[in-house]
Amino acid sequence: MSATEILSITSLHKHYGNSPQPALENVSLSIKAGEIFALLGPNGAGKTTLINIVTGIVTPTSGSIAVGGFDSVRDFRKTRQMIGLVPQELLVEAFETVWDTVRFSRRLFGKAPQDTYLEQILHDLSLWDKRHQPIRYLSGGMKRRLLIAKALAHEPRVLFLDEPSAGVDVELRRSMWDLVKRLRGEGVTIILTTHYLEEAEEMADRIGIINHGKLVMVEDKDSLMQRLGKKQVIFTLSSPLSVLPPALRDFTVELNSQGRQLIFSSDPSSTTKGISRFLQTLQAAQINFDDFESKNSSLEEIFIQLLRSS
Amino acid sequence: MNFHAIWAIYCHEIKRMLRTISQTIVSPVLSTTLYFIVFGAAIGSRISEVEGVPYGAFIVPGLIMSAIMSQSVANASFGIYFPRFTGTIYELLSAPLSSWEIVIGYVGGAATKSLIIASIILLTAFCFVELHILHPWWMLAFLLLSTIAFSLLGFIIGLWADNFEKLQVIPLLVITPLAFLGGSFYSLPMLSPLWQKISLFNPVVYLISGFRWSFYGQADVDLQLSLLVTCLFLLIGMGLVWWIFRTGYKLKN
Ligand SMILES: Nc1ncnc2c1ncn2[C@@H]1O[C@H](COP(=O)(O)OP(=O)(O)OP(=O)(O)O)[C@@H](O)[C@H]1O
Ligand SMILES: [Mg+2]
Numbered sequence: 001m002s003a004t005e006i007l008s009i010t011s012l013h014k015h016y017g018n019s020p021q022p023a024l025e026n027v028s029l030s031i032k033a034g035e036i037f038a039l040l041g042p043n044g045a046g047k048t049t050l051i052n053i054v055t056g057i058v059t060p061t062s063g064s065i066a067v068g069g070f071d072s073v074r075d076f077r078k079t080r081q082m083i084g085l086v087p088q089e090l091l092v093e094a095f096e097t098v099w100d101t102v103r104f105s106r107r108l109f110g111k112a113p114q115d116t117y118l119e120q121i122l123h124d125l126s127l128w129d130k131r132h133q134p135i136r137y138l139s140g141g142m143k144r145r146l147l148i149a150k151a152l153a154h155e156p157r158v159l160f161l162d163e164p165s166a167g168v169d170v171e172l173r174r175s176m177w178d179l180v181k182r183l184r185g186e187g188v189t190i191i192l193t194t195h196y197l198e199e200a201e202e203m204a205d206r207i208g209i210i211n212h213g214k215l216v217m218v219e220d221k222d223s224l225m226q227r228l229g230k231k232q233v234i235f236t237l238s239s240p241l242s243v244l245p246p247a248l249r250d251f252t253v254e255l256n257s258q259g260r261q262l263i264f265s266s267d268p269s270s271t272t273k274g275i276s277r278f279l280q281t282l283q284a285a286q287i288n289f290d291d292f293e294s295k296n297s298s299l300e301e302i303f304i305q306l307l308r309s310s
Numbered sequence: 311m312n313f314h315a316i317w318a319i320y321c322h323e324i325k326r327m328l329r330t331i332s333q334t335i336v337s338p339v340l341s342t343t344l345y346f347i348v349f350g351a352a353i354g355s356r357i358s359e360v361e362g363v364p365y366g367a368f369i370v371p372g373l374i375m376s377a378i379m380s381q382s383v384a385n386a387s388f389g390i391y392f393p394r395f396t397g398t399i400y401e402l403l404s405a406p407l408s409s410w411e412i413v414i415g416y417v418g419g420a421a422t423k424s425l426i427i428a429s430i431i432l433l434t435a436f437c438f439v440e441l442h443i444l445h446p447w448w449m450l451a452f453l454l455l456s457t458i459a460f461s462l463l464g465f466i467i468g469l470w471a472d473n474f475e476k477l478q479v480i481p482l483l484v485i486t487p488l489a490f491l492g493g494s495f496y497s498l499p500m501l502s503p504l505w506q507k508i509s510l511f512n513p514v515v516y517l518i519s520g521f522r523w524s525f526y527g528q529a530d531v532d533l534q535l536s537l538l539v540t541c542l543f544l545l546i547g548m549g550l551v552w553w554i555f556r557t558g559y560k561l562k563n
Contacts, residue, residue, distance in 0.1 A: 057404055076406060077312065077406040078406075080404060080405060080406035081406050083404070085400070091396065091400055092396075092398065093396065095329060096322075096325075100325065104318050104322055107317065108314075108319070109405055109406060110312045110315055110406050111314065150401070
């Protein structure tokens with residue numbers, strides 16, 4: 001274990017009894033203390049399965065997990081106390097009150113009651129006013145926040161958020177992002193899954209991509225964006241072109257919008273040289289443009305690209 | 311031991327009971343009263359005495375034992391089935407809890423509720439008939455042992471069932487008939503020799519006989535045998551639970 005590693009997953013396999021394909025295949029992953037790790041992948045890729053195995057809800061077919069250096073089977077009490085889980089589905093009891101349920105969660109994880117701390121969490125998640133309400137009277141977004149409050153009730157060091165922003169409005173999503181960042185500031189490690197790539201782009205330090213039960217890629221978000229991110233410059237031409245002039249054929253460039261737009265793409269490895277040479281060539285060929293716009297490819301494009309190739 | 315968790319589960323179950331406190335109290339009081347009216351007053355007036363005990367008083371231990379059995383099974387099975395049904399069991403499964411801690415919490419909660427109901431029935435019975443309890447400690451022992459045994463049984467049913475029908479089927483098809491034929495309303499010598507023999511295969515007979523002995527000192531079967539069968543019930547329940555958790559049966563994928 002390296003000094004900063006909080007979670008270590010080794011050769012995890014999972015085969016559900018009733019399905020022909022494995023849900024997870026030889027997944028190994030190391031999570032650093034204090035980072036935000038985003039797990040991306042299409043529906044059915046195995047994200048929830050991975051989270052459920054680490055949190056003890058699903059038994060793996062084989063493989064091992066260590067949390068804070070402790071084995072998750074042998075020292076399950078220690079490892080589980082360090083982990084909090086916000087499940088993907090809104091699993092809440094109908095009749096219990098908000099306050100009772102967060103107190104229940106804390107004690108379930110072996111911690112003595114600490115009402116001032118729980119009060120703080122409910123304030124943070126704007127649920128304090130609802131504390132005496134039975135849970136069934138809460139809206140969907142409130143239930144999602146309540147699940148977060150329950151997961152935080154025992155002060156976990158690692159927090160799993162399985163699609164935290166599903167069914168949550170824009171404003172609430174913002175405030176959830178703020179909360180997640182603040183928790184990271186307090187030293188909590190966060191592992192989240194999401195289908196909103198802008199969410200991963202906004203928050204994650206590292207990104208893992210999972211497809212058909214295999215971890216296809218794990219990389220720093222910034223280096224990933226840089227490595228795979230293409231820069232595009234779109235020129236709006238003063239007069240449309242019918243064909244691409246021969247002088248431009250050495251570049252990665254295409255004509256669009258009936259010859260009114262020229263789209264220049266460059267690899268990050270050769271960005272500046274490429275674009276300045278391209279501009280010179282345009283000038284020499286007397287191709288004038290009214291406007292131009294530059295674009296970095298988003299995580300979404302990278303994602304689709306990766307899934308196609310895997 | 312995660313005592314905090316056991317206590318949390320226990321309180322959770324007790325709170326669930328308190329939410330329906332009126333049903334919890336009213337229904338056993340009502341049904342006991344009905345039994346007294348039908349069996350105690352209407353029919354009992356013709357039977358007058360069984361084995362030297364007035365009929366109204368004779369049926370009290372059987373009524374309590376039957377209530378204990380059905381209530382324990384119902385409460386414990388529902389208690390664990392419900393989180394499985396709603397999915398909130400994810401929290402239990404991810405908590406730093408051993409299986410036995412879960413069992414103690416749920417079975418403890420269900421048993422507590424049954425004991426409260428047993429006391430209510432006993433108090434109601436005091437209003438109708440003259441009751442003596444010859445061996446109160448034995449009574450308590452039988453009560454505790456069978457409450458825990460049947461709560462365990464209920465817990466197992468709650469783990470096994472995957473729909474509400476299955477949850478009802480064992481109480482309905484097994485427990486209720488065995489309880490009715492377990493000698494709540496008659497003593498074995500009142501039956502023909504053949505039916506006496508058949509009755510001896512009904513384990514509930516031993517529970518009710520032992521329990522009734524603690525009231526009136528009168529028993530249909532040997533006291534030690536009663537105690538043995540009661541403990542056997544408990545052991546079988548614990549064994550089944552142990553097996554279920556060891557194999558992860560129906561709790562985890
Ligand atoms: N309890 C189960 N029994 C059998 N198969 C299951 C079970 N849970 C999940 N699976 C299967 O395992 C695979 C991975 O599912 P999982 O829920 O982990 O996907 P996911 O990445 O979380 O998808 P989503 O984005 O839709 O939440 C799927 O093929 C799914 O059908
Ligand atoms: Mg999922």
